[in-house]
Amino acid sequence: MTAPLRLAVWKFASCDGCQLALLESGDLLLELAEAVEIAHFAEASSSMREGPWDLSLVEGSITTAEDIARIRHIRENSRLLVAIGACATAGGIQALRNVADAGAFAAAVYPHPEILDALETSTPVSDHVAVDLELQGCPISSAQLLEVITALLSGRKPQLPVEPVCFECKRAGHPCVLVANGTPCLGPVTTAGCGALCPAVGRGCYGCFGPLPGAVPAVLSQRLAELGLHRAELTALYRSFAAAAPANAEEAARHE
């Protein structure tokens, strides 16, 4: 029998929510522990084994000089590196500091901001090392993560949707919240994968699964402006979970 796949899970600047999505997958996690060797997963186990690893799952954004060195080390010792969640793929909510004065934030919060050693920006993993695959979401969907691992184990390509949230919304039978209630919704320009969680409860999509490649947010913004959204509100809409994703950053800046 071939050696089991060696899996490592890493955390950078993040809330641990994506790792929890893995921990919360219940029985599947037990199955996973049998199917692969979990070599490093600090949130779940104290045994931390050295590389090389076959698959590294990286949660969190890069926010310190030490992070840069660490992500390089991980990349060098991983056959495949998958960035998981809005922080690792787009800088996360903490990337709001990229368009603000990070020093002023630190001074407002900490009595001794000088002891902090953080970069001016929060950036996605792909800004620093090559990434083999990105899993979207804040947090990621555990089903998608399992899909990636099972696909890897069976030597096939993972099936990840490249379609807007609207597809999942309509398959689930939810009427469009934008049309039915005038609720601002980023669904048409956001990558599917969550199962349309927010429209299911009558809320607009906040775009936590990141911009859909090729979508044109300007078309949506124009409609939202017609519905009464002010420029500042439009900027705020695109500046949330995936604020630093280029499509969002650009669209937010356009309305500033």
Next chain:
Amino acid sequence: MAFQAHAIIDSPAPLVAALKDAGWKVIAPVERDGALVLAAIQSAEELPRGRVDRASPGEVRIEDGRPGRWFDHTLPASGWKRWLHPPRHLLWRANRGRDGFELKTPPPETEDLAFLGIRPCDLAAIARLDAVLGPDGSADTEYMRRRRHMLSVVVQCARAADTCFCTGPGTGPRAEHGFDLALTELEIGLLVEVGSERGAGILERLPSREARETDIEEAHAISRKTAGMQRRRLPPSAAAAIAQAPDHPEWDQLAARCLACGNCTLVCPTCFCTDVEDTTDLSGDHAERWQVWDSCFATGFSFVHEGPVRTSVRSRYRQWLTHKLATWYDQYGTSGCIGCGRCIAWCPVGIDLTAAAEAIARPASPSPAPTGG
């Protein structure tokens, strides 16, 4: 025809009860979160009585209408296709055994579905789907099985929404055949038309009285009034024009406004496209194949070797309009559009396919003559 029996019933309540007694699961429009959606109902109490929808491009609101009226609203947010051609459907499971793998088709869950309150255009949409998925089409087993277990109680429309245009394609506002029962809401009650033996059997169980000639006349007058409320129309030349105008400059205008969100295809009662998704589990011993709704607005829809063919929004919008209004004729001998107007009302940016068709059918203005030099 054999089934011309007309009767008057006072309310749909005994009808819902009789259908349920006879073992039918009754699917009807209900109001939920500010929209009309289709759901299984237990009693007529759940119908959106006294409520009406106001639909315009990109905006639909439900509000109070004439109190007590059962069916003054128009269409639910999406077509009835989800009950016949479900959004996700397991095609088979495979289990690895000692000698290769074994395929298992899931046992069909057979439910008898009564579509209560389906409108004439949506009934026509099912006939269009029959041509695509039925025995003369791709013979989709699941579709055909569900179709055999379906009964229809049409409601003849007493109001048209601003987005309705069934009179053009002739699919409404009155259905003449193809239903089991049809109701028209009159001042004195509901006129019942019988369209099948099965329908006659159900009517027999209801407290009813005979309809007078004037009741039938009133029903026809209602249909004429409803037809008169419609403002939109597809130009008759649309099919030919669209098929011949792949380079019309209007496509650029449309593409500049379109989100490529696919809502139009997903709410359209005749769009049928699906994709297949394969899954495996961690052990690698179990696999499943699912059929899921797809849309020509997805980039992956036109994926051939090395990538999608239709990358631009322009090419995808053109595919949608061309298939619906033109090439559908080549495939199935009819238009793919039955004039329900859902793609207009439920388009988040309010793109109007009748206006789009009209713009394409208009000859492109000649490009300005070269000015020397």
